[in-house]
Structure formats: structure tokens, C-alpha cells
Amino acid sequence: MLIVNQGLFLACPAHLTRTSPGVKLVQAHATRSTGEVSLALRFIGIDPESSGGNCPAVWVDDATHEIVIQGWQADEATKKRTQQDSPLLDTEGVIRVPGRMAEILRKALDDLAGS
Template structure:
């Protein structure tokens, strides 16, 4: 498996922080974030039940540019005619 690192929370003090990668082979975004607490899980499950193989994570707004870069990079690979 080859993951392409896109970025980490810009306010990180080191490791163990929210981060974003691309898995070009699977055509997936890979996100590391903070686990949602029980109250947040209850709210999200009203809209979309959570199966055992999924998780709800939280990412700070300050990572929007990193997430946007991951999306732009993924679109450039998956749909090169757009670039």
C-alpha cells in the first residue's frame, strides 16, 4: 500500500494529530482525526447509521486547505481532463 501524505493539522506540535493522505490505488481519501464523542455519534446516526466498519471523526476547520488540496489532487488523477 502506498499512501501519499498531503498534510497534517497546521497547529500540530508533532505527531498524533489529524492528517490527510491519498490512496491513489483505491481512489480514496484517508483521514486521521479525533474520535467523535457519544453525543456527536448520536446526532450523526440520526442521518446515517454507523456500521461496525466505519467511524465518525472530527477535523478542525484550519485543515480545510489541506483537505481541499487532497480533493484537487485526487480529481487531477481521476479526471485529468479537468486540469
């Protein structure tokens, strides 16, 4: 089952609030490295196989035209390998999301491209 804009809370419900079907707002204040604050992110979806506290998720920040991704922290070997291609700043992180979330990520990208 793919959870994309279904108006359902299957994982991490404490971070979400129901608005209208297909639209959820994150209650936390999401700060970017520039110090900007987005008071509301548009929830796109979560890992369809998540359970409880394991909930890789994707949001779109319409104000900044950015994608916000929650995933698993990468191990040191992965971080070291990624830095061969792109140095990692103190304000950045390397995360992993399962491949089964490809459709959710595409949805976020398509939403941004259309805005």
C-alpha cells in the first residue's frame, strides 16, 4: 500500500495534524540552515512499510520550494563515500530512504515542478 495524500496517519501521527483530505501540516518549526522558518510543510507521504518510530517521510516546503526528507542516518562508511563526490558541510546530513519510496519522492518533485 502506498501512502501518498490519502488523508491517513499510519506512522508518526504525533508530528501530523489532519486538515483536509490529502493535506497535512507539520506542527514542528522546520528551520533551514539559512535560519528561515517554515511554519507549515505539506506532507507528501511516508514509507509504506513503516511501523511505529521507523518512518522515513517526505514533505514539500512550498514557501522555499524545497523537499524535506526524513530518513535513516547513514553510517560513517556511507558518509565518507558521499564526501568523495560532494563535501559535507556542518549544516548538512546524509540520510537513506528505501527505494520503495521512489513514487513518493517523484510526487514531491512533480509537485515542486508544477508550482
